[in-house]
Amino acid sequence: MNEINSFKKGIKAGLPICVGYFPVSFAFGIFSVENGLSVLQAVLISLTNLTSAGQLAAVPIMVGGGTVVELILAQLVINSRYSLMSVSLSQKLGKSVKLLDRFLIAFGNTDEIFAVASSNKEYVGRKYMYGLILTPVTGWVSGTLAGAVAGNILPDIVTSALGLAIYGMFVAIVVPVIKExxxxxxxxxxxxxxxxxxxxxxxxxxxxxxxxxxxxxxxxxxxxxxxxxxxxxxxxxxxxxxx
Amino acid sequence: MDNTKFFIYLIAMAGVTYLVRMVPLVLVNKPIKNKFILSFLYYVPYTVLSVMTIPACFYATNSYISAVVGFLVAVVAALFKRSLVQVAVFSCVAVFVTEVFLNYV
Known part of the structure; x- marks a missing residue:
């Protein structure tokens, strides 16, 4: 099997994820500010965690004065699926991926990035992975910022429709394979x-x-x-x- | 929220989330030869994505009717091998149109 290792291809493959992330993180931004976090705090959470469900669960624990142990346990339960994805992704990484790259790529192994990386027939290289991570992270962080600052500028019906974007992507990955x-x-x-x-x-x-x-x-x-x-x-x- | 307290939470949270992803990716750095594990890992992406999608996607929009329509449109578009962006856009548009129809017609 060959390896795809083009930064440009990675960026391009990450684009639909970026689009799908924007409304989700937008909602997270609104949610955080409504719960009493500052705009900067909301953005920092998104930048350092990249996990929708985990972040949504964390905010009430933080503002409710929960313990750090409680927060850690919640993240372990919600995010443990990433371990499984990381084992799977480990078999998909090409020869260009060195140890240091693994430490960096691990940071960006979200559900959607994992999904798109896995959907390639070839091995994935380091440059491709960095591109594939960069675009969604940009969408995730800027969506959080926009939501935290601008609140409800998007009409409810638009946010609702965008809520299906991520699932549409998952369907696009799974259906063609199970058809064959x-x-x-x-x-x-x-x-x-x-x-x-x-x-x-x-x-x-x-x-x-x-x-x-x-x-x-x-x-x-x-x-x-x-x-x-x-x-x-x-x-x-x-x-x-x-x- | 107070910044000192916030940063303790942030470090704890980001640390756990990162470790959960990083440890397996760094430790499993050789090609796996075991046929069972290989097959298992072959199936995993498809089952993980499907489990996350169904039934959760039916509750991702304002009405579950629009979600079902959006999901079905995505399946049809995917059967015709449309790209990820196209499938995602088609399903969102389908949700939007359905909700406009439900609300205003």
């Missing part, structure tokens, strides 16, 4: 059924979303890895067959 590959489709179907059970079933729905994401994806992926193991050779072959 029966086993991946079955695996995804199982994970979605589990996800719905954990979302609606009594008791199970009390489990924090951060854990649910891990439980459902690990169960489905592990089961299918046993039932239908896939080798690198097979993946390569499919790539050649499909295009």
């Amino acid at each position: 590959e029966k086993w991946t489709a079955l695996c995804v179907a199982l994970s979605v059924v589990l996800s719905c059970i954990f979302y609606y079933a009594p008791v199970l729905k009390e489990i924090p979303t951060g854990f649910t994401v891990i439980i459902c994806s690990v169960l489905a992926s592990a089961l299918f890895a046993l039932v239908k193991p896939i080798t690198i050779e097979e993946i390569k072959k499919e790539v050649t067959d499909n295009g």
Whole structure:
């Protein structure tokens, strides 16, 4: 497999994420200021964390005078899924990625950046990853700033519509693959059924979303890895067959 | 909010979030050979994204009808192999149009 390592390509691939991030971080900016944080504080949180759910959970703990332990536990629960993504991404990084790059790339391994990096057929190189991280970070931070400063300038109906942008991207990554590959489709179907059970079933729905994401994806992926193991050779072959 | 207190929170929060991402990425630095783990990691991106999308996306807009319409439009656009931006834009427009229709028609 080849490696894509163009900064420009990374920037371009990060553009839809940047667009999708803007309204989400805009909402976070509004939320932070409404809760009593300053504009600068809201922006600093976004710049250093890059995690929507984690940040939203943190603000009430901060302003409510919660303990640092409470804050750390909340972040662990909500963000533990990133560990899984980092293990997966570790196998996707090309030869140009050195140890120092890994320390830097880890900072930008968000759901969406991970999703786009994984959707490449090739290995991803350092320059590509830096580009892919830079555009979304810009969108995330500037969205927070705009939301914190300008508050409700966007009409509600526009914010509502933009709320689906990120999910649209996820659909665009998953659907073409499951259309071609029966086993991946079955695996995804199982994970979605589990996800719905954990979302609606009594008791199970009390489990924090951060854990649910891990439980459902690990169960489905592990089961299918046993039932239908896939080798690198097979993946390569499919790539050649499909295009 | 008081800055000293804020920075203690900020460092704790950013530190945990970074470690969760960094430790596996730095420690797993060799190609994995185990067939089970490889297959597992092959499936992971698709299951993680799907689990995060369904059913959460149906509650991401003002009305779940508009969200369902937006989701279906995204699926159709993705079946026709449109780019990420196009799929995202189509689904947002679908939500917007549906909500205009629901609110004003």
